[in-house]
Amino acid sequence: MPGTQPAxxxxxxxxxxxxxxxxxxxxGIFLITGWGKIGAPAEFAAAVQAYQLLPDLLxxxxxxxLPIAELxxxxxxxxxxxxxxxxxxxxxxxxxxxxxxxxxxxxxxxxIFLVVLVVTMARGLEIACGCGLLRERTVGWGAVAEDLVLxxxxxxxxxxEQQEGRRP
Amino acid sequence: MQARGWRAPLKDLVAALFLLLVSMGVGxxxxxxxxxxxxxxxxxxxxxxxxxxxxxxxxxxxQLVTLAEAYALWQSGQVLVxxxxxxxxxxxxxxxxxxxxxPEVWPQLAELPLLQTLPRQQLLLVYCSQEACDDALKLGxxxxxxxxxxxxxFTGGFRAWDAAGYPVDTGL
Numbered sequence: 367m368p369g370t371q372p373a374x375x376x377x378x379x380x381x382x383x384x385x386x387x388x389x390x391x392x393x394g395i396f397l398i399t400g401w402g403k404i405g406a407p408a409e410f411a412a413a414v415q416a417y418q419l420l421p422d423l424l425x426x427x428x429x430x431x432l433p434i435a436e437l438x439x440x441x442x443x444x445x446x447x448x449x450x451x452x453x454x455x456x457x458x459x460x461x462x463x464x465x466x467x468x469x470x471x472x473x474x475x476x477x478i479f480l481v482v483l484v485v486t487m488a489r490g491l492e493i494a495c496g497c498g499l500l501r502e503r504t505v506g507w508g509a510v511a512e513d514l515v516l517x518x519x520x521x522x523x524x525x526x527e528q529q530e531g532r533r534p
Numbered sequence: 535m536q537a538r539g540w541r542a543p544l545k546d547l548v549a550a551l552f553l554l555l556v557s558m559g560v561g562x563x564x565x566x567x568x569x570x571x572x573x574x575x576x577x578x579x580x581x582x583x584x585x586x587x588x589x590x591x592x593x594x595x596x597q598l599v600t601l602a603e604a605y606a607l608w609q610s611g612q613v614l615v616x617x618x619x620x621x622x623x624x625x626x627x628x629x630x631x632x633x634x635x636x637p638e639v640w641p642q643l644a645e646l647p648l649l650q651t652l653p654r655q656q657l658l659l660v661y662c663s664q665e666a667c668d669d670a671l672k673l674g675x676x677x678x679x680x681x682x683x684x685x686x687x688f689t690g691g692f693r694a695w696d697a698a699g700y701p702v703d704t705g706l
Contacts (some may be wrong), residue, residue, distance in 0.1 A: 407565050408584030412666055415577065426572035430565035431558030438557055470543070470550035494666065528542065 384526060385447065388519050389465070393443040395516070396472060399497065400436030407433075413496025417486055435475065442468035462527060469524040476517045483510050589671060589689070596674040597686045604659060604688035605700055613657040618673040619692065623663065629695060630703040632661075635673060643676055654681045664693040 403410040411429035414420070420428065446464030486493070486505045495509045503509050562569055571580035589598065599607065607613045608629060615632040617624050624634040633648065643649055658677060662669035670687045677685055688695075696702060 406588075407568060408581050408588070409666075411568060411577070412581045412585065415581070416666070422572040422575065422577040423569070426565070426568045426577060427558055427562055429561075430568060431554075431561030434561045434564070435554050435557035438553060466546050467549045467553060470546040471553055474547065474550050474554065524543075524546075 385450075385523065389443060389447050389523055392472065392516070392519055392523070393440045393447065393468075396436045396440030397444065398440075400433045400438075400440060403429075403433035404437070410496060413494060416491075416493040416496070417482060418489075418491065419482065419485070432475075435471065439468045439471040439475070443472070462530065466524065466527050469520050469527065473517065473520045473524065476513055476520060480510065480513045480517065483513060585666075589668070593671040593675055593687070595678055595685070596671055599659070599686045599688050601688070601690045601694050601698055604661070604686075604690070604695070605698075607657070607659055607686070608700075613659045613686075614652070616658055616660045616673065616677075617692070618660055618662045618669040623692075625705060627696065627702045627704055628692065629661070630701050632703075637669060637673075640673060640676055644680055649677075649680060652682075654683060656682065657684045657686070658682055659686050659688055661688040661695070662691050664691040665689060667691060 407429060410433065411425060414429045414432075415422070415425045442464045446461045446468060449461035449464070450458065483495070483505055487507075487510070491505065493505055495503050495505045497503060497509060497512075568577075568580065571577050586598075608615060608631070615629050617628050617632040617634045619628075619634070619636065620638075621634060621636045624632075624636070628634070635643070635646075639646065658674075660670040660674045660677070662673075670689065670691070674685045674687050
């Protein structure tokens with residue numbers, strides 16, 4: 367069936383578009399937010415403390431570690447995407463593992479943050495979300511919607527990695 | 535076959551958890567003074583000191599005032615109080631007599647008739663929502679750039695004013 371060939375060829379193109387179009391911004395978001403928080407540890411610790419969910423020692427540990435986790439996740443995802451793009455390198459399996467671990471890390475962080483947001487809203491606290499993006503926002507439905515979109519993107523990318531991993 | 539379907543994601547989640555824990559460990563070493571302060575029960579004080587040091591460095595020339603000083607200045611009537619919060623917050627409640635300059639008007643500050651006619655020596659007292667917000671200081675820096683020389687920032691913000699039971703006003 368020569369007529370079906372062109373349609374089949376579009377599948378990898380769409381896959382790469384999805385991987386790059388969604389994966390690169392996601393990696394960028396985590397790299398930017400992580401870098402911003404590392405540059406202002408006291409401000410980020412104050413933002414974590416404002417949630418009133420953790421004892422001070424854990425506030426300090428989370429404030430110190432979370433930016434590293436964000437940088438690591440963003441960095442791994444970016445490295446995994448770039449390695450897949452570089453031609454002739456025997457790193458396909460490692461790149462895929464990088465992407466999967468990065469996406470799993472991002473997924474975990476986003477889900478935990480979603481729970482924190484919902485609990486904070488239920489408690490009626492009006493505090494800055496400490497999300498670390500370019501514009502500061504208060505905890506509310508906007509931050510929840512943003513988090514849900516990122517979770518959906520992460521899930522989509524992870525499913526794609528899974529399907530690719532199953533392919534012989 | 536079914537078991538294989540969930541085993542790989544589970545392995546990835548375990549790896550992600552491990553990497554998160556490693557990140558916490560690395561961060562703990564990197565921010566050791568913060569951890570020590572928290573261990574000693576002095577995290578709040580350490581964060582306040584760090585914030586003050588950063589503000590003094592970043593917003594030089596803007597005087598930081600306490601709640602009592604802000605109240606005395608407001609009572610004197612010689613200061614123009616400026617509310618740097620978003621307009622809806624200002625409309626809800628604000629310090630009586632305060633003028634609202636929300637962040638969306640900051641790029642066009644020089645074109646505002648109020649600021650064009652105001653003497654550059656006028657005492658200005660800027661505030662935002664609460665202690666952690668920097669908007670009052672950011673606005674103060676923009677006002678400095680316009681030539682105003684006597685700018686003070688009440689860093690406790692409207693929350694501290696309201697909590698102290700000082701007078702408030704509503705509407706425009």
